[in-house]
Amino acid sequence: MSELLIKNACVIDPLNGINGDVMDIAIRDGRIVEDVGSSAEVIDADRCLTLPGGIDSHTHVCGTKVNFGRYMSPEDMRAGRTSRNGSMHVTSGYSVPTTFGNSYRYSTMGYTTLLEGAMAPLEARHTHEEFTATPHQDMMANTLFDGNWSVMEAVREKDVKRAAAVVAWILSAAKGFAIKLTNPGGTEAWGWGEDVSSIHDTVPYFEVTPAEIIETMIRANELLRLPHSVHLHCNNLGVPGNYRTTLDTMNLVPDLNSRRQSLYLTHLQFHSYGGTTWRDIDSRSEEIIRVVNASPHIVIDMGQIMFGRTTTMTADGPMEFKLYMLHHNKWSNHDVELETGSGIIPVYYSKKSVVNCVMWAIGLELALQAKNPWQCLLTTDNPNGAPFVKYPEIIALLMSKRYRDQECALLDPRTEKRVPLMAIDRELDWNEIAIMTRAGQSRALGIESLGKGHLAPGAEADVAIYPIRTTEIDPSAQFQQVMAGFSRTMYTIKRGRVVARNGEVIVEGANSTIWVKPRVSHEYDLGNDPEFAKKFQQYYTVRMRNYPVQETYLPRGVCIETEADL
Amino acid sequence: MKIEDVVCTFCGCLCDDLVVEVEGDMVVNVENGCTLANKKFMGNNRLKTPIKRDGGNWKKVGLDEAIQTAAGILLDADRPLLYGWSGTHGEAQTIGVHMAELLGAVIDNTSTVCHGPSIMAIQEVGHPGCTLGQVKNRADVIVYWGANPIEAHPRHMSRYTTYADGFFLKEAFRERKVIVVDIRKTETANIADEFIMVEPGADYALLSALRAIVRGKGDVLPRTVAGVEKEQLIRVADICMSAKFGAMFFGLGLTMSRGKYKNIRNAIELTEELNRHTKFTISPMRGHWNVYGSNEVFTWITGYPFAVDFARGIAFYNPGETTSVDILKRGECDACLVVGSDPGAHFPGDCCRHLADIPTIQIDPHVNATTHLSRLQIPVAVTGIDAEGTAYRMDGVPIRTRKVIDTTYPSDSEVLDKIYQIIRKET
Numbered sequence: 007m008s009e010l011l012i013k014n015a016c017v018i019d020p021l022n023g024i025n026g027d028v029m030d031i032a033i034r035d036g037r038i039v040e041d042v043g044s045s046a047e048v049i050d051a052d053r054c055l056t057l058p059g060g061i062d063s064h065t066h067v068c069g070t071k072v073n074f075g076r077y078m079s080p081e082d083m084r085a086g087r088t089s090r091n092g093s094m095h096v097t098s099g100y101s102v103p104t105t106f107g108n109s110y111r112y113s114t115m116g117y118t119t120l121l122e123g124a125m126a127p128l129e130a131r132h133t134h135e136e137f138t139a140t141p142h143q144d145m146m147a148n149t150l151f152d153g154n155w156s157v158m159e160a161v162r163e164k165d166v167k168r169a170a171a172v173v174a175w176i177l178s179a180a181k182g183f184a185i186k187l188t189n190p191g192g193t194e195a196w197g198w199g200e201d202v203s204s205i206h207d208t209v210p211y212f213e214v215t216p217a218e219i220i221e222t223m224i225r226a227n228e229l230l231r232l233p234h235s236v237h238l239h240c241n242n243l244g245v246p247g248n249y250r251t252t253l254d255t256m257n258l259v260p261d262l263n264s265r266r267q268s269l270y271l272t273h274l275q276f277h278s279y280g281g282t283t284w285r286d287i288d289s290r291s292e293e294i295i296r297v298v299n300a301s302p303h304i305v306i307d308m309g310q311i312m313f314g315r316t317t318t319m320t321a322d323g324p325m326e327f328k329l330y331m332l333h334h335n336k337w338s339n340h341d342v343e344l345e346t347g348s349g350i351i352p353v354y355y356s357k358k359s360v361v362n363c364v365m366w367a368i369g370l371e372l373a374l375q376a377k378n379p380w381q382c383l384l385t386t387d388n389p390n391g392a393p394f395v396k397y398p399e400i401i402a403l404l405m406s407k408r409y410r411d412q413e414c415a416l417l418d419p420r421t422e423k424r425v426p427l428m429a430i431d432r433e434l435d436w437n438e439i440a441i442m443t444r445a446g447q448s449r450a451l452g453i454e455s456l457g458k459g460h461l462a463p464g465a466e467a468d469v470a471i472y473p474i475r476t477t478e479i480d481p482s483a484q485f486q487q488v489m490a491g492f493s494r495t496m497y498t499i500k501r502g503r504v505v506a507r508n509g510e511v512i513v514e515g516a517n518s519t520i521w522v523k524p525r526v527s528h529e530y531d532l533g534n535d536p537e538f539a540k541k542f543q544q545y546y547t548v549r550m551r552n553y554p555v556q557e558t559y560l561p562r563g564v565c566i567e568t569e570a571d572l
Numbered sequence: 573m574k575i576e577d578v579v580c581t582f583c584g585c586l587c588d589d590l591v592v593e594v595e596g597d598m599v600v601n602v603e604n605g606c607t608l609a610n611k612k613f614m615g616n617n618r619l620k621t622p623i624k625r626d627g628g629n630w631k632k633v634g635l636d637e638a639i640q641t642a643a644g645i646l647l648d649a650d651r652p653l654l655y656g657w658s659g660t661h662g663e664a665q666t667i668g669v670h671m672a673e674l675l676g677a678v679i680d681n682t683s684t685v686c687h688g689p690s691i692m693a694i695q696e697v698g699h700p701g702c703t704l705g706q707v708k709n710r711a712d713v714i715v716y717w718g719a720n721p722i723e724a725h726p727r728h729m730s731r732y733t734t735y736a737d738g739f740f741l742k743e744a745f746r747e748r749k750v751i752v753v754d755i756r757k758t759e760t761a762n763i764a765d766e767f768i769m770v771e772p773g774a775d776y777a778l779l780s781a782l783r784a785i786v787r788g789k790g791d792v793l794p795r796t797v798a799g800v801e802k803e804q805l806i807r808v809a810d811i812c813m814s815a816k817f818g819a820m821f822f823g824l825g826l827t828m829s830r831g832k833y834k835n836i837r838n839a840i841e842l843t844e845e846l847n848r849h850t851k852f853t854i855s856p857m858r859g860h861w862n863v864y865g866s867n868e869v870f871t872w873i874t875g876y877p878f879a880v881d882f883a884r885g886i887a888f889y890n891p892g893e894t895t896s897v898d899i900l901k902r903g904e905c906d907a908c909l910v911v912g913s914d915p916g917a918h919f920p921g922d923c924c925r926h927l928a929d930i931p932t933i934q935i936d937p938h939v940n941a942t943t944h945l946s947r948l949q950i951p952v953a954v955t956g957i958d959a960e961g962t963a964y965r966m967d968g969v970p971i972r973t974r975k976v977i978d979t980t981y982p983s984d985s986e987v988l989d990k991i992y993q994i995i996r997k998e999t
Contacts, residue, residue, distance in 0.1 A: 068872075070968055076871045078694050080889055083875030089885030096673050098875030098887050105872045128703065131970040135662065135962065136872050155739075197710055198816060199851030211740075327847065336698035337844060340968065341853070343705025350698070545739050547705040547732060549577045552588045552971055 009034050009046035010502055012469065015056035016476060018437055020445035021460035025437045026476060028053055033467040036501035040463050049497060049504070051471050057440050058459050059118030059468030059500065061447035064237075064272045064307050065388040067108045068122050068136035068145070070129045071319045071340060071348040075102040075389075078338055079352060082317060093514050101316040101352075101389040105139035109515065111395055113142040113506045116470025116495040119458055121451060122147045123272070123387070124188060124239075124321045126342040128548065130180035134519065134559040141515025142498075142505055144458075144468075144564075146451070148237050149182030150321050150346040151223065153194035155545075156538060158212040161222045167572055170226035171530040174570060175538070177232075179554035181521040181563065184234035184451075185227055188321035189241050190219040193347040201324035202241055205254050216241050221258055224269060228262045230524040231568040233452030235263065235305075237270045243325045246281040249290035253297060261303035266452055273309025273387035275369035284332075284361055288424035291371035299377045305450045306376075307385040310369030310400050311362065312392035313355050320390065323347030344545055355392075360418040367417075367425035373404055373442070374432045380449065384442040397443070398492035404434045404442075405481035405488055436476050453520065456564070467502040470495050518562040530572040579973040580609040581659075581956030583725050584858030584966030585732070597977045599957065606726035612957075618937050618981075619951035638950045639987065642909070643994035645931045645948070649907035651883065652677040655684075655896050658860035659912030659936075661961020661973065664984035665862075665869040668911060669880075671992045674999045676882045678905065680896040681866035682859075682913050683878040689827050690856045691867070691877050692891060693836035700843050702819070702853045703967045704731075709738035710851075713815035715751045717839065718775065718825020719857045722759040728857070733819070734763070740816075749811055753778070754825060766808055773830035774798030778805075779838040785809040786845045818852040827856070858966035860913070861956075865964035900926045908932045911984060916941030935987055952984050959983035 010033040017024050017031070032042040066072050076083060076099060085100035086107065097107030112120065120140070125133040125147040137145040151157050151173060160168035173185060191209040192202045198210055205217040220238065227236045240255050242248035252274070259269045271277070278294045281287040298304055320326060323339050326349025330337035338350040355362040369391065376382035384401070388394040403410055414421070414428055422428055434442075448459020457465040474491035481488045498506035505513055532538040542550035557563060578590040592613060593601035599613045622638035623630045633641075646652050654672050657665050658681055672679035683691060707714070714733045721728040729735050737744045752764035753775070761767045770778050774797075781797040784790055786809055793802050812818050820843060826835050839854060846852035858864050867877035874880045876889035879896070892898060896915070899905050900923035907930055916924055917940065927945040934942050934949040943949055953959035956973040958981060964970050 073868055073872050074699070074968075076875050077691070077867065077877050078698055080695055080876060083887070083889070087886040090673055095670070096874065096882065096885070096887050104875050107875075128705075129969060131962065131972065132868070132964070132968070135970070139666075139872060197706065197851070199847065330844075336696065337700060338694070338698040339700040339702070339853070341702035341706045343703045343709060544737075545705065545709055547703065547708060548969060548971060549588050551577045552579065556972055 007035055008502060009042040010049065011042050011046045012049045012051050012056065012471070014053050015051040015471065016053050017056045017461060018440040019058060019461045020437060020441045021448065021454060022462045031056070031461060031469065033502045036467050037457065038461055038463050038465045038467050053475055054496060055436065055472045055474040055476055057116065057470050058444045058461050059470050059498070060116045061119040061444045061459055062117055062385065062388070062394065063121050063383055063447040063451055064123045064385045065120055065394060066123045066319055066390070067120060067388070068105065068140055069125050069133035071350055072102060073136065074338055074340065075317045075319050075350050076104065078336065078350065079317060092512065094511050101393045105136050109140040109142045110511045113498050113511055114494055114509045115397065115492065116472065116498050117143060118468035118498065118500050119144045121183065124148055124150055124186055125180065125182060126150050126321070126346050127176050127180035127182065128342050128345055130182065130555050131559060134181060134555055137519050138561060141517050142500060142511065144518045144520060146183035146520045148184050148186035149177055149180050150186050150188060152187045152190040152321065153346045155344045156541060158194065158209065158214050158219065161214045161218050162212060166222055166225045166229065167530065169222050170229040170570065170572055171526060171532050173226055174230055174524040174526045174530070174572070175532040178523045181519070181555045181560055183520060183522055184232060184237050185223055186237045187220060187223060188239040188346065189243065189325065191216040192241055192324055193321060196324040196347045197341055204251060205241055217258055220255065224259065224262065229572060230570045232522055232524065233566055234450070235267050235270050237272060239272050239320070239322060240277045243276045243322055244329065246279050246283055246287040249278050249280055249294055252277040252294060256297050256301060256304060259301070259304060266449055267305040268303045270450055271304060271306045273385065273390065274306040274372055275309040275311065275365060275391065278368050278372065287361055287364055289364055289368045289371060289426060291368045291375060292426060295372055295375040298381055305381050305383065306372065307383040308369045308373050309385055309387040310391050311355050311365045312386065312396040312399060313357050313362065313366065314392065315354050316389045316392055317350065317352050318390045319348070319350040321346045321348045323349045325349065326351055343547065344541065357416055358418060360420045363417040363421040364424050367421060367427040370403055370410065371425065371427050371430065374430045379438040379441040380446045382442065383446045383450065398489045401439055401492050402485040402489040405439065406485040407431055407433055408482060409485040433482055456520070467499060469499040471497040516562065518564045519560045520564045520566065521560065522566045522568060524568045524570040526570045526572040575974070575976050578976060579956055579963070579971055580605055580612070581861040581963065581973055582608045582612045583861055584864065585725050585728050586861055586963055586965040586971055587727055587731060588971055592976050594977050597979050599977065608726060619939050619949060622948070622950045625947045635950070635982065638948060639990045640994070641948055642933045642950065643991045645907050645933060646675055646909060646991070647995060647998050651905045652907045652909065653896060653899055653905040654679040654909045655915060656682060656911040656913030657866040658682040658863035660984040661862065661955045661959070661963060662865045662869050663961050664911065664988050665866050666873065667985055667988040667992050669870060669873045671988065671995060672880070673882050674995055676885070678881045678883070678894055678899060679870070680879045681870065682863055683867060684895045684897060685918055686824065686859055686863065687827055687856045688878055688891060688895065689833035690836045692833040693840060697837055697840050699840065700847060700853055701855045701967065703969055707819040707853070708732050708736045710740050710817040711819040712741065712747060713749050713751065713811055713818040715753070715818065715820040716760055717753040717820060717822040718829065719821055719823025720754070720758040720760045721857065724823065725857055751808055751811065766804070766811065768800055768804060768808065771799035775826055775829060775835050776831040776838055779835065779842050781805055782809050783838070783842050783845055786813060786842065786849070812846055812852065813849045815850050815852070818846060818850065820852070820854040821857050822854070823857040855967060862963040864966055864968060865962065868964050897923055906930050910934045910936070910942055912936065914940045914942050916945045935984060937981070950987055951981060952987055953979060953981035955984065961985065
């Protein structure tokens with residue numbers, strides 16, 4: 007039995023309605039408890055800000071495309087290097103750090119749980135291998151279904167149950183967590199070098215539209231009773247005028263779940279552009295957020311960009327090729343048979359580019375105009391908008407109008423006429439930041455019941471203590487302290503164990519991988535379905551028996567079994 | 573007993589549809605395999621116990637003594653080199669990297685004498701590729717450049733390209749065009765619709781000429797380029813541009829001939845150029861069954877796919893300096909651990925001489941050329957036969973290899989982990 011007592015913690019725990027109370031937190035064997043004995047190890051938080059461990063609900067840290075981002079970028083590896091230090095392994099990389107680099111940097115920022123944004127089922131084993139090498143965070147994987155042939159066939163037949171059955175089999179086989187759609191239909195079209203340009207275009211050969219795929223999958227998701235909703239990367243990412251596609255998409259969403267949203271729209275900054283070309287691009291964050299504010303069944307994340315160098319990587323292959331046509335740096339692409347695609351290019355976001363300035367403003371505007379912070383979560387779509395180490399800067403920008411003004415003065419002067427940001431005075435408070443960085447993620451991902459994202463007795467003892475006294479600093483003026491405080495915890499506690507102190511990871515990690523297994527009736531178990539098996543016999547290049555990820559790849563797997571309505 | 577869906581651990585094709593018949597601890601029959609696979613599964617000339625050099629002779633030693641000796645050699649060295657890794661599973665590669673980190677060693681894989689230049693080109697311009705099933709189901713144009721799959725990857729054409737029926741190509745052999753570029757008429761060239769015989773060492777010029785045509789600048793070309801008629805080049809460029817889906821595969825004939833990584837860079841840029849007209853992909857024909865896995869594992873732990881030097885404490889990569897051949901040629905390393913490869917058969921003479929001069933340890937199931945340069949060899953189970961583990965196919969698809977028989981040999985990871993634990997205690 008191990009016991010730990012955190013004394014004098016200034017706790018913000020939005021899921022339990024605690025906002026800045028100074029209290030003690032008792033921990034026994036990795037869980038929060040009412041109290042512990044007198045022999046418990048004691049940490050004095052000294053009235054510093056104490057939050058549930060951070061959760062990133064959309065980040066690219068592990069798997070085929072992430073590793074290819076490293077592979078093709080020795081210049082990025084060289085931009086962030088640390089040597090072996092105590093129990094810390096060597097790390098390399100700035101925008102796409104090595105797995106240990108990601109894990110240590112997230113941990114020292116107080117993050118204890120991550121959702122990998124995109125995993126191709128065929129290559130799931132790779133993602134899980136890297137999860138094991140990201141030892142300080144519990145991991146989950148969004149599983150890609152945007153171009154899945156079996157899904158599109160079910161959509162064409164208007165057979166929601168069949169679509170759900172396909173998801174059930176693949177999710178269990180890939181040991182994935184949620185349904186991810188990346189440019190639905192577009193990744194299949196990209197198999198022919200094409201794309202879709204609205205949600206009503208038809209996908210070559212399959213004769214289905216993105217709208218039909220999205221609607222079917224939202225319903226299938228609820229039939230399977232998955233913890234998270236469908237996680238959508240909309241069509242037309244990064245295209246001027248794409249806010250119309252985004253609005254059309256949001257209008258499709260039925261409200262089907264009382265516990266959480268029915269659709270999670272990711273990195274919405276990239277989908278809120280007005281104009282017709284790069285010359286006249288402007289912000290449409292107001293139109294977008296108006297719909298979000300009126301749609302409690304939608305949750306978004308920001309996808310904030312920050313100025314500087316980074317690497318973009320996504321399953322959205324056609325988008326990356328378009329981006330490459332603009333940047334002419336280097337370009338990688340990796341289509342995955344019967345399932346999806348992907349692309350990678352390095353980028354530099356510059357304050358001298360009015361396009362980049364508009365993008366920067368939009369992300370902040372989404373967060374500042376969202377009435378309900380539970381509906382707008384803080385992300386950079388790491389590393390697409392910026393590496394996650396920029397989160398503290400984003401928090402500071404959201405909490406300080408003065409800081410924003412200071413930054414806005416450095417932007418391309420044309421920006422002001424194209425974005426509403428300069429007219430927004432709102433400054434977010436500590437509680438709102440806590441919602442946008444952990445509590446909101448826990449609820450949106452449906453992992454509250456696993457004890458994630460809060461600190462009530464029974465919760466997982468994932469705790470972050472930051473060197474910030476909320477009563478003593480004014481974030482509006484002292485934004486530098488906010489930034490510094492969120493960059494480095496005093497203590498990061500993972501499952502009851504202190505894993506990082508003052509910016510250094512001090513122990514070897516032992517994370518879990520959370521995955522979902524929907525239980526379906528025999529009739530809908532595609533393991534017995536000849537039509538489904540034919541896909542493997544004739545079209546996949548991997549046999550059906552060699553496809554599922556073996557449990558040996560999840561040494562500490564946590565399986566959420568759901569009772570599907572199938 | 574027959575075991576189905578067995579994964580072949582010979583070449584980068586990583587075929588996973590073999591049917592293997594076993595009797596006791598012997599494989600007695602293999603179905604669906606190529607001749608290379610049959611030989612691998614049915615071969616039977618393993619080294620029985622660890623052997624250690626004793627003056628001019630070999631002496632049999634126990635596993636524990638062998639492990640102690642290996643750890644001692646590595647701990648005593650100032651600049652150890654850990655080389656090979658393509659013929660073992662990912663779990664062993666992981667231990668190797670962590671071992672290198674502790675020792676401050678250089679760790680390198682066989683890419684150094686293989687597709688290393690391809691990786692360097694990718695680091696300059698990227699890599700538009702895809703999984704092999706994407707080619708099988710869609711590609712109506714296939715290009716093999718400096719590669720001879722019929723002999724080196726015997727089932728590549730029947731599983732993934734020329735003869736493989738796919739979703740959008742029901743009669744693949746009739747519907748596909750195959751272009752082969754080589755300096756001689758190989759077996760593969762015999763079945764090509766277009767065979768381009770390029771002058772040795774002139775691939776770069778040929779690629780540039782094709783790029784010029786694709787860009788609409790064919791006028792600037794002379795009547796022949798690299799020994800090839802302009803008419804043929806125009807015809808080939810036209811086939812590529814009018815493909816619905818084209819897939820180029822290149823081998824060491826392009827990677828390791830004159831121009832090296834510049835050739836690959838040019839080929840990738842041609843592919844990129846073709847993507848402005850249609851869909852085109854390019855992929856290296858990786859040799860060893862898990863060489864790509866070693867690139868992947870090295871990359872997620874260190875940031876670099878090969879030639880990683882930990883001497884500075886951080887991971888440092890500079891091909892030409894931190895690559896095995898260069899280190900050995902300079903006589904720089906003072907001990908070497910070889911795992912899952914045979915540098916004795918592939919490295920230049922100078923490098924082999926240095927390997928013989930320093931304490932070289934080999935972990936390998938078989939006696940091979942490197943055995944003769946080594947002071948110690950530890951035989952291990954063969955991954956895919958009597959050990960299992962992760963492998964990455966040439967296109968990056970990870971597959972778990974199976975264990976089909978039980979033997980008393982330890983696996984690579986078991987041996988490496990024992991050595992690692994000793995090193996860990998001592999450092």
